[in-house]
Amino acid sequence: MNNILGLFRKSGNQLETGGSAGLQPADTRQCPSCKCYETKAAIRKNKSVCPHCGYHYRIGARHRIRMIADPNSFCELFDNVRPQDSLRFPNYAQKLQNAAEATGETEAVVCGTASIDGQPCALFVMDARFIMGSMGSAVGERIARLFEYAAAQQLPVIGFTASGGARMQEGILSLMQMAKVSGAVGRHSEAGGLYVTVLTDPTTGGVTASFAMQGDIILAEPKALVGFAGKRVIEQTTKRRLPADFQSAEFMLQHGFIDAIVPRARLRETLAGLLRLHAGKEAR
Amino acid sequence: MAAYQKLKAARANDRPTASAYIRQLFENTLELHGDRKFGDDPAMLGGVGWLGDLPVTYIAIEKGDSTQERIRRNFGCPKPEGYRKALRLMQQAEKFHRPVVCLVDTSGAYCGEDAEQRGQGQAIADNLLQMMRLQTPVISVVIGEGGSGGALGIAVADRVYMLENAVYSVISPEGCASIIWKDAGMVAQAAEHLRITAADMVELGVAERVIPENFEQFDQMCEQLKNQLLSDFAALSALPAEQMLQQRYARFRSIGQYQETENA
Structure with a gap:
């Protein structure tokens, strides 16, 4: 009789079908x-x-930096800002330790300065392997410091986003990082600084609803998931599978929320070109 | 009261919603509609009126106080056009040097196909950016639920008040419970761990004031709230705009807890 509920249940909806794991060398x-x-x-x-x-x-932050920055040009900043389990949230300390061991990183974002084809910039790269690239106090603090530093040094900022959103294990403090970073982005912008965001897979939640969408120019990698609410949350509300391209970079481009989709192979030259264009004649 | 009790109180159906506060706090109001881009969001109210002798702009998320109203108000879950209407009215307030009062009461920004198509994330992101540099004082009052980014979208303010039983959270305790424990039944524990109460907000630097609740004598309660608003607006308006913005920036800049190791 343990299947009695099955009698009253509609047969498997679209969400319950598909997907199988295969063997591979x-x-x-x-x-x-x-x-x-x-x-x-x-x-x-x-x-x-x-x-x-x-x-x-998906690629890690260091891998990304090697791909984008000139060899040996990257100088890491603010890596002394480290996460802590302020709210004593269940399993968070362990989760931080596991993430650090798995990635070799201390947080979900790596910040610093670099040059791209000779053009200097400040750079932040989020790492989705570190607790889904989620943003807690240390992530917010590192990025806010980077924008303040870039404003003072008159450097453009290039930011690669990859995040599931605010980090729930730091509660309301994580949410407030959205406002904190927005303030720093605004100050850098008022100082005339260029900010280019590159949305990579996945960019969602509180990161989409703050600094990912605040770039002067917003680029994205092809097919990257970009959205606010989780696709599953929307699907489970409507009990309907969303179109395949829903919340993709292409969807965002079509609806007017990003400037261009740039394949990874052309990202470095595209960013270098934008930096040169904003640096003026002598950089041409 | 434990966090979970507060959560239930904050969501209670008989709790006064934003419109009740608007009627009680402000006089000679005119509601202003629309974002001038797409439409008018019934979940997000806005308008102008008098707070005592002070002309103000008010913005409020309205959940609705009856079943019919709740449906019409989309249960207080604003869409992108709601956040854009709020921003339009805030920038109008800035032009005329009117302080802004925001009343927050939402389980979160609307999660739906149309909201995504119209850029829910972009709309909130823009509000955060613009509110941070809005050259007029802003006070946000969480009157019930402060649900994540949907609440923050009208709560980047010089002062944040929490009603005694209001809650403010990065994620719904239900959502948190199902992610962390894979068990929606762990809501009470999640609510406790997330630190969502008014006292938590003051302790963590997220809010400045806790407003005592007294719904039996709602007019008296609102009179106290009004006096508190007037007194804080007087202090904020006395500052040069640059200094006010500096303080607003510093307010959010200081929120967060992390370790700082010696530079290698």
Whole structure:
């Protein structure tokens, strides 16, 4: 009789179908998009983009910096700002430790200065592998300091977002980082500073509702998930599967919320070009 | 009262909603509609009126006080056009040097297909950016629920008040419980751990004042709230605009707790 509820339940809705895990050799990856197998080496050589369908794999912050910044130009800043379990939230201290061990990072964002094709800039790169790139006090503090530093040094800011939103384990303090960073973005902007955001997979929640959407120029990687509310939350309310491109970079472009979609292979030259354009004649 | 009791009190159906405060706090009001871009959001109210002798702009999230009203008000979950209407009225207030009172009462910004299409994230992001540099005093009062980014979208203020049983949270305790414990039944524990009460807000530097509740003598309660608003607006208006903005920035700049290790 333990299936009695099943009698009154509609048969599996769209949300409950699909998805299966396959076997794969250790040194290959199956593309989540086209399902093709490829060696990890070949994917990495192609800037972690699937050589078959162009799917952009998620990448860590250091990997991103190596891809974008001139060799040896990156100088890390504010990594002495570290997260703490202020609210003594269940399992948070352990979660922080696990994330640090898994990624080698101390927080979900890496900040610093660098040059891109010779053009100097301040840079922040979020790392989705660190507790889903979520924003707590230390993430907010690092980014706010970077904008203040960039305003004082008259540097443009390039920011790569990858985040599930505010970090719930720091409660209301996380939410307030949205306002804190917005204030710092505003001051950098009033000082005439250029801010370019690159939205990468995934950029959602409180990060979308703050500094991700505050760039003078907003770029995105192809197919990146970009949205405010979680797709699952919306789907479970409506009991209806949303269109495949819902909350994608392409969806955001179509609705007028981002400036351009730039494939990873062209990101470095595009950012360098924008930095040069805003630096003026002598940089041409 | 434990956090979960406060959560239930903040959501109680018989709790006064924003319109009741607007009627009691302000005189000679005129509600102003629309964002001038897409439409008018019934969940977000705004208008002008008198707070005692002070002309003010008010902005409020209205949940509705009957089933029919709650449906019409989308249960107090504003859409992008709501946040854009709020910003339009705040910038109008700035032009005419009117202080702004924001009444916050929402479980969160609306999560729906149309809200995403019209840029819910962008609308809130813009409010945070613009409110941080709005050259007129802003006081936000959380009168019931302060639900995440949807609340913050009208709460980047010089002062934040919490009603005694109001709550303010980064995520609904239900959402938190289902993510952390995979069990929606752990709501009470989640509410406790998230630190959502008025006292928590004051302790964490998120709010300045706790307003005592007395719904039986609502007029007296609102009179006290009105006097508090007038007194804080007088202090804020006495500051040069630059200094007020500096203080607002410093207010949010100081929120957050982290470690700072020696530079290597």
